Amino acid sequence: MAGAGGGRGGAGLSAAALLALPALALLALPALPVLPPGRGAEAQPGFSPPPGFSPPLLLPPGLREELRQRRRDLRRLEAAAGGGEAAGAAGLGCGDLSRATAVGVLGWGFTKVVARAALAGGGSVALKSVHGAGREVRRCVQRYGAPAGCRRLAAYKLLKEVTLLQRLQHPGIVKLHGQCYDNSGDAELRVTAMLELGSPLEMIQLLQTPWEERFKICLSLVKLLFYLAHSPLGSIALLDFQPRQFVMVDGNLKVTDMDDASTEELSCKEDNDCTLDFPTKSFPLKCSVAGKCEGINEKKNLFNAYRYFFTYLLPHSAPPTLRPLLSDILNATGDLRYGINETLRAFEKVLHLYKSGLYLQKRPLLLKDYISLKGFRTVEGEGYKCWPSYSHLGCLLSIHSAEEAAAICNSQLHCQSFIVTQHRTWTGRPLASFQSSWTDLIPDTNAVVYIKRSASSGERL
Numbered sequence: 001m002a003g004a005g006g007g008r009g010g011a012g013l014s015a016a017a018l019l020a021l022p023a024l025a026l027l028a029l030p031a032l033p034v035l036p037p038g039r040g041a042e043a044q045p046g047f048s049p050p051p052g053f054s055p056p057l058l059l060p061p062g063l064r065e066e067l068r069q070r071r072r073d074l075r076r077l078e079a080a081a082g083g084g085e086a087a088g089a090a091g092l093g094c095g096d097l098s099r100a101t102a103v104g105v106l107g108w109g110f111t112k113v114v115a116r117a118a119l120a121g122g123g124s125v126a127l128k129s130v131h132g133a134g135r136e137v138r139r140c141v142q143r144y145g146a147p148a149g150c151r152r153l154a155a156y157k158l159l160k161e162v163t164l165l166q167r168l169q170h171p172g173i174v175k176l177h178g179q180c181y182d183n184s185g186d187a188e189l190r191v192t193a194m195l196e197l198g199s200p201l202e203m204i205q206l207l208q209t210p211w212e213e214r215f216k217i218c219l220s221l222v223k224l225l226f227y228l229a230h231s232p233l234g235s236i237a238l239l240d241f242q243p244r245q246f247v248m249v250d251g252n253l254k255v256t257d258m259d260d261a262s263t264e265e266l267s268c269k270e271d272n273d274c275t276l277d278f279p280t281k282s283f284p285l286k287c288s289v290a291g292k293c294e295g296i297n298e299k300k301n302l303f304n305a306y307r308y309f310f311t312y313l314l315p316h317s318a319p320p321t322l323r324p325l326l327s328d329i330l331n332a333t334g335d336l337r338y339g340i341n342e343t344l345r346a347f348e349k350v351l352h353l354y355k356s357g358l359y360l361q362k363r364p365l366l367l368k369d370y371i372s373l374k375g376f377r378t379v380e381g382e383g384y385k386c387w388p389s390y391s392h393l394g395c396l397l398s399i400h401s402a403e404e405a406a407a408i409c410n411s412q413l414h415c416q417s418f419i420v421t422q423h424r425t426w427t428g429r430p431l432a433s434f435q436s437s438w439t440d441l442i443p444d445t446n447a448v449v450y451i452k453r454s455a456s457s458g459e460r461l
């Protein structure tokens with residue numbers, strides 16, 4: 001184990017060595033202190049490459065050219081971002097990294113590997129660095145036979161991501177807490193980004209959550225795309241837009257993979273140069289007088305949000321009266337009839353109808369069929385299961401009012417009683433717990449239990 005960090009001094013593994021290990025091997029590691037990646041490593045407030053930040057001449061010319069290209073792109077991005085340090089530049093540096101303890105791998109992609117680390121002062125972060133055994137580096141090595149140069153090439157992508165994360169701040173973008181890099185010695189440039197810790201997005205799990213939670217994910221995504229369309233760096237497209245590029249932090253969706261973001265809109269001479277192609281659909285766009293395909297980045301993001309998120313998450317088990325509005329959103333984003341502004345407006349309308357209870361159909365009042373007992377609640381574990389419940393143990397659903405809960409209880413075969421709990425969902429709606437029995441009541445000054453009259457007449461109180 002110590003051998004893996006050999007030559008870098010100290011008992012633990014360096015962050016770079018740690019993160020360069022094949023990801024699966026890492027899972028078996030015990031907690032390890034994380035050392036900064038090599039001698040002379042300095043935390044840099046911004047990511048402006050230090051002097052001498054150029055590839056050595058020993059590298060194959062093709063690779064040298066690719067490195068030059070990436071460095072140029074990075075400089076251009078920094079210049080567009082106003083150069084120098086970003087506002088609110090991240091605080092953690094190599095010192096914090098050296099005192100942190102790596103806990104395990106969170107995930108990896110073609111370019112980067114991400115590990116969880118515990119900070120010495122408490123709290124956890126996600127450490128991102130180049131995935132030495134990832135597809136990007138492997139392909140480059142096959143081509144050029146220069147592992148260190150190829151890792152440097154991949155490091156430029158991570159530098160680009162860090163530069164973007166420094167400039168772009170939004171609740172839908174993972175926070176950059178700091179970074180550490182080392183450009184000393186050989187052709188390699190070791191970069192570690194320290195990010196807000198999340199958990200990888202599990203689409204299958206999301207499909208099983210209540211509609212309100214799935215709507216929240218889609219709304220967060222729409223707000224993120226609105227920000228990206230109007231960002232300080234211009235309209236930004238996420239070129240590799242898939243659920244695996246997002247994580248969840250405290251129930252909120254955040255994009256984490258930004259190295260494939262494009263701040264440039266496609267240049268054109270005529271409208272024919274501006275076709276937006278997807279595997280199932282193509283959209284002809286206009287070429288502006290300025291020679292750019294109008295709105296192409298915004299449209300690309302929106303169609304991707306439609307095909308990877310909205311189609312799966314929006315419609316199922318939505319309140320019936322909201323379904324026509326939701327299918328309008330699906331159709332209008334699937335045809336790119338809506339831009340991001342109209343999409344956000346449509347989402348906010350749905351949210352308003354839902355939060356205010358205006359979506360509820362005029363129905364006969366049913367609460368009169370229930371006896372309410374103030375100062376009591378039912379015993380936990382008396383619940384039957386229903387879908388999609390907020391709890392695996394029983395039937396816990398979001399409601400607008402006791403009246404709506406009575407309608408739900410009437411529609412469910414096993415329901416005999418319900419209580420409105422103190423818990424609220426993200427929209428501020430209370431959760432109600434539906435029960436198949438009402439005989440075991442316990443005193444609770446804050447609670448009210450509603451019992452079906454038909455149930456109470458058939459049983460002893």
Ligand SMILES: Nc1ncnc2c1ncn2[C@@H]1O[C@H](COP(=O)(O)OP(=O)(O)O)[C@@H](O)[C@H]1O
Nearest residue numbers: 107108109110111112114126198200244256257
């Ligand atoms: N902040 C984070 N918290 C938890 N997991 C993360 C975080 N960032 C990334 N991951 C996980 O690591 C994987 C790889 O990160 P990503 O930036 O997408 O690398 P790549 O550019 O190689 O695709 C992601 O798919 C995700 O599962």
Ligand SMILES: [Mg+2]
Nearest residue numbers: 109244245257
């Ligand atoms: Mg990725």
